[in-house]
Amino acid sequence: MNQQFSIPTALCLPVPDIEALIQGRTIAALPRMFIRPGQRFALYPADSSVSIKAWAKCELCQILDETKPLDILSKLTIWTPKVLKEILQKQQYLFLAYLRVYQLSELQEILINPNIQEKLGKFVSLPNSVTVSEAQPVINDRTFAQRKRQLEKLEPALHPELEELQSAIASLKISQPAAKQLDDDIKIFLGWSSDKLIKQPDPNLAWINDIAKLGDRSIELEDKKTNHQAGTDFEIIARRSLDFLGFKVEENYKGGAGGLDLYCSQPYPLVCECKAGKSIPDRAVEELDRIGRRHLKENYLQAVRLIIGPGQPTKNLKESAQISQISIINVMTLQKLVELKAKYPGAINLVELKQYLEPGQIDYKIGEYIDKAEREIKLRSHIIELVKNYLQNSGAESAGVDALHGAYFGSHPPQPLKTVEMHEILIELYSPLTGYLGRIKGSNWNSDRFYFLRNLPIN
Numbered sequence: 245m246n247q248q249f250s251i252p253t254a255l256c257l258p259v260p261d262i263e264a265l266i267q268g269r270t271i272a273a274l275p276r277m278f279i280r281p282g283q284r285f286a287l288y289p290a291d292s293s294v295s296i297k298a299w300a301k302c303e304l305c306q307i308l309d310e311t312k313p314l315d316i317l318s319k320l321t322i323w324t325p326k327v328l329k330e331i332l333q334k335q336q337y338l339f340l341a342y343l344r345v346y347q348l349s350e351l352q353e354i355l356i357n358p359n360i361q362e363k364l365g366k367f368v369s370l371p372n373s374v375t376v377s378e379a380q381p382v383i384n385d386r387t388f389a390q391r392k393r394q395l396e397k398l399e400p401a402l403h404p405e406l407e408e409l410q411s412a413i414a415s416l417k418i419s420q421p422a423a424k425q426l427d428d429d430i431k432i433f434l435g436w437s438s439d440k441l442i443k444q445p446d447p448n449l450a451w452i453n454d455i456a457k458l459g460d461r462s463i464e465l466e467d468k469k470t471n472h473q474a475g476t477d478f479e480i481i482a483r484r485s486l487d488f489l490g491f492k493v494e495e496n497y498k499g500g501a502g503g504l505d506l507y508c509s510q511p512y513p514l515v516c517e518c519k520a521g522k523s524i525p526d527r528a529v530e531e532l533d534r535i536g537r538r539h540l541k542e543n544y545l546q547a548v549r550l551i552i553g554p555g556q557p558t559k560n561l562k563e564s565a566q567i568s569q570i571s572i573i574n575v576m577t578l579q580k581l582v583e584l585k586a587k588y589p590g591a592i593n594l595v596e597l598k599q600y601l602e603p604g605q606i607d608y609k610i611g612e613y614i615d616k617a618e619r620e621i622k623l624r625s626h627i628i629e630l631v632k633n634y635l636q637n638s639g640a641e642s643a644g645v646d647a648l649h650g651a652y653f654g655s656h657p658p659q660p661l662k663t664v665e666m667h668e669i670l671i672e673l674y675s676p677l678t679g680y681l682g683r684i685k686g687s688n689w690n691s692d693r694f695y696f697l698r699n700l701p702i703n
Contacts, residue, residue: 248375248376251286253286253368254286255273255286255367255368256288256289256363257364257365264322265343266298271344271395272340273300274331274339275341278305278307281304282301287299288368290363294353296351296352296353298347302342302343304342307337307338309332316398316399320395321395348374451481452583455575455576456576458478458575459575478520479506482578489592504540512548513540513547514547515544516551516552517531518551519551522554523556529564529565549569549570550572551573552573552575554574557605562604566603571602571603572604572606573605577611581610591618591621592617596613597610600612624672624680625701627669627673628681628696628698630648631681631696635696642693645670649661663690667692670683679698680700681694681697682696683695
């Protein structure tokens, strides 16, 4: 249980500085006086409507002069070299306070101080003490220690391009969920946010829950005049699903009388027939063969052929599908594929998936593919957690492949791995496109060293 503290004072700072501290973009502040290490205080924004969101504990306070490389200090903080020089001209020294910041469980509204600008960079007394705890650190222990060391030694930023990109995004008013997610991902990768952040559902992906529902609706309305519209809706969402999975869906094929329901040209040709209703009749194979040949000519035989429907295929249909080399899947199977893609964007490899598109009813084959993909994700999540725990327990800053491989076998591993196989996965998790681990490149693969950046949560 986190101990609670009562804090009677606050450090008054500019609003941008406090926001940067709360977002994890910096761990430093520039007060106007020396702050004693260990001192606790609320963060008081110097604006007209004051609400306190966080508190901080000073871990270190340095007194810097103009002999320090201000260009490097600027890249490690939120202040430009020009701003740092202007402060030095006014007060000859910089008081650089290293702050461990914690969020409050709820906002604390404070009475407005009319002379707040005069207090900028100084401590102010709070009308009522604020009760706080260390339950919600902005940055975890290990990441804070790494960044504190980097700032103390004035080591160059590890990812300056990403930091510049995040700063550019932060200056914009983010309204699109995709932009917000990119901002969150960059901050987590850089260690500017806690790895315990919960990914919120994307409202733009709510349609995925309707894939099977629209198929079932076509069964409910099969004997009614509205069934045509239900079938059309099902075809539209099947088209959207294949596009989401990464197929290039050609817009010239949209079903209708004598038309081909769906044709995907990449990464390989795929012809699809959507069959609404409670059963998929034998004629579905004949229709797909006839219409496919008419529209695609000789290219039809080179394409993967697929029938998607909510109903049960008849016995004759299964036999015909085997003869004509056509795959049949239930609409719920399609939804499961799309759900996996939505949860883990890189999980679906369409070229590998092609190997599972065998003739006949193949829901169980697609289930095997999904299980395989989920096992691979769980393995990577296990290795990330292994690196994190190994470094925490050993007190080391990074670990070599051999040490991690040895620890792997004592961690109840999900499957055996050779050293070179583990190195390949570590490299994959280090990639800038994934950003779960960091890497210190060695002279050869066996001398590479890795460190933890963020978790891969498994739901």
